[in-house]
Amino acid sequence: MDLIKKNKKYKWEFENIGGTSRVRIFKGDDIAHLDELDTKMWTVLSCPVKGLEIDEKSLAYMDHDSDGKIRVNDVISISKWITSVLKNSNILLKGQDSIDIEQINTDIPEGVKLYNSAKQILENLNKEGSVISLADTADIAAIFAKTRFNGDGIITEASTDDEQEKAAITAAIASTGGSVDRSGAQGVSAEQIEAFYADLAAYEAWNNAAVTPPFADKTDAAIEMYNALDAKIRDFFMRSKLASFSPDSTAALDVQTARIEAISAENLQCKQEEIAQYPIARITGKAEIDLSAPINPAWADKFNSLKAIAIAPDKTSLTEADWDEIGAQFAAYTAWKNDKAGASVEALGLDAVKELLDQNKKDALLALVEQDAALKEDAENIEVVDKFLHILKDFYRLLKNFITFHDFYDKSKKVKAIFQSGTLIIDQRACHFCMKVTDMAKHSASAATSGLYLVYCDCTTKTRAEKLQIVAAITVGDVGYLTVGKNAIYYDNEGVEWDAVITKVVDNPISISQAFWSPYRRMATAIENLINKSAAEKDAKIMSQATDKINAMPASIPATPAPAANGTATPAAPAAPAPPFDIAKFAGIFAAIGMGVGMIGTALASIAKGIFALEWWQLALSFAALLLIISGPAMVMAWMKLRRRNIAPLLNANGWAINAASKISIPFGATLTDTAKYPKLRMKDPYAKKGMATWKKWLIAFIFLTIIAGTAAYIYFMRPDLLPGI
DSSP states (O other): OOOHSOOOOOOOOOOETTTEEEOOOOOOOHHHHHSSSGGGGGGGGEESSSSSSOOOOOOHHOOOOOOOOHHHHHHHHHHHHHHBSSOOGGGGOOOOEEEEGGGGGGGGGGHHHHHHHHHHHHHHTOOOEEEEEHHHHHHHHHTTTTTTTTTTEEOOGGOOOOOOHHHHHHHHHHHOOOOOOOOSSSSEHHHHHHHHHHHHHHHHHHHHHHHOOOTGGGGGHHHHHHHHHHHHHHHHHHHHHHHHHHHHGHHHHSOOHHHHHHHHTTTGGGGGHHHHHSSSSSSOOEEEEETTTTOTTTHHHHHHHHHHSSSOOOOOOEHEEEEEEHHHHHHHHHHHTTTOOOOOGGGGGGHHHHHHHHHOOOHHHHHOOOOOOOOOOOHHHHHHHHHHHHHHHHHHHHTTTOOOOOOTSSHHHHHHHHOOOEEEETEEEEOOOOOSSSHHHHHHHHHHGOOOEEEEEEEEETEEEEEEEEEEEEOOSSOOOOTTOEEEEETTTOEEEEEEEEEEEEEOOOOOHHHHHHHHHHHHHHHHHHHHHHHHHHHHHHHHHHHHHHHHSSOOOOOOOOOOOTTTTTTOOOOOOOOOOHHHHHHHHHHHHHHHHHHHHHHHHHHHHEEEHHHHHHHHHHHHHHHHHHHHHHHHHHHHHHHOOSSHHHHHTTEEEESSSOOOOHHHHHHHEEEEOOOOOOOOTSSOOOSSSSHHHHHHHHHHHHHHHHHHHHHHHHGGGGTTTT
């Protein structure tokens, strides 16, 4: 009986995706039973929530544990939740960003909360009907703009009709800085209300304990000047005491004449700092400041201002005790000022502070906060509606790029996988397989194992400050001029145009045709390098010889021989006779040249004999065999590599955990890159080089080679006596 009642496992359907069997997700029931799908059958085990072509907010909602990656368990959790709150889970396949709230399943508590929250949003927005969309939940401030309470524990002026309570909220915001309410307006929280009223009470108490300022309204100015002069005055008294102790040091303790002389030639107005270092008054050995004597000009204004406020007019001198007595008058007042409390409410004014304390709306404001906080759950459910709509729109698309790579292998070029970031236009090609690169070093290290020909580019645009790094796969055509430093244009999926420049190239086969020509290209490059090297060496040798000859020339032209004592010129030394013509030497040279020509002729004759001995079909087969010998190995290796091309290493380097190979076959690769195609036209190039037609040049070259081959054959067969050694 148990065997009859035992539930059967969910029956999955499969399809061929990218040449591999993969599970088919095509109905809501498939999504609801994802927890029963063998993890080994998932194409992806995890992917990052950043850098993908899908709404990042949707990905953040799907990241169930908020670890920055979407994993299998996250997908399963979301699939269970989203299918449970929908009456018909097939709606998910549409990927729409709106829904009739009547489609929400109200048979479960989660669905009831979701339904009520969605309905409340529509009412708050004064929307008719029962269809809610992402646009409705995008602006939370608009949802709460007309509501008094919104569950965030913050109250605003709109939270009450009482004018005194409004005034208290306004004052609290001004004093504490306030907090932003969900409606977008400034408000205050319970903590800020408590702090505000505590500061009101403290500020009033501090003012009630006020100390009478010793110099009335000039007290604060006097204290400021006293503190500025204190160190300088005490320095004077110490110098005076030291001069009294050692009269001989008086001159050294006083202002140095030499220091004044050192700056006397300069603009003394610019030497205020230097002058301020001199004593405030002249050092005489007497520990008092003569109030009628001059004061250091750098300090005179402050000293005279303080004297006018704090020193009696009939006083003629200032001792250290007098100075201490002035400071003592400030002590109580200064202590009271330093103990100021409730400074945050000082700007309101003492009268306003007392009025707010007399009205005492603290408890009323806290009660309003409690009313607002009571709606916390309802308000949070609004965010659940936003989450629901984001997942409704993007979850199925994620599944098609997570459980399978359905979008990547889709035949339509308009459908792109979530890791395809745009199109690179370069070298008359449009590369559709482009990916953003998050870590250049890590990515390029594993890129070669993909088997793809890759170009890495740095991209910049005037519309955005950040620099973008991408990698693009070249899957069609030849290598062409794809080199580091080449400029290109990149269009992202939003249509933004970026300036791209190649920073790195990963060389792998692009196509069979490219592999066929690669040996010849390498040989041509080797020959070109050899010619360039030989030419450079010869040029260097010629320049070296020319330099040596120039350096070996005499410094000046020899002068005319001076006449002898008897008036006749001294004869010049006879020139060295030219060496005689060595006919034997030149005969040997000509013989060597003739032997070389003969050997070349013999070789050409042998080749011609072999060629003429073949039938036409044998000649064609020989030519084909020669091509296979040269290009065959490269083509075989390219074919093997092209069959193994795999995007998994590229995704892995971007933080994906790929569970199944995702290969790019030769036919599929042809769809990832488009090449420019021009119509066949017969058009005369107005800038073509004038001269002999190209076909005539080829004809002349053919006739010339035929003559050489015929001459070689004639010598070999008819006149072998002309060949040396035969």
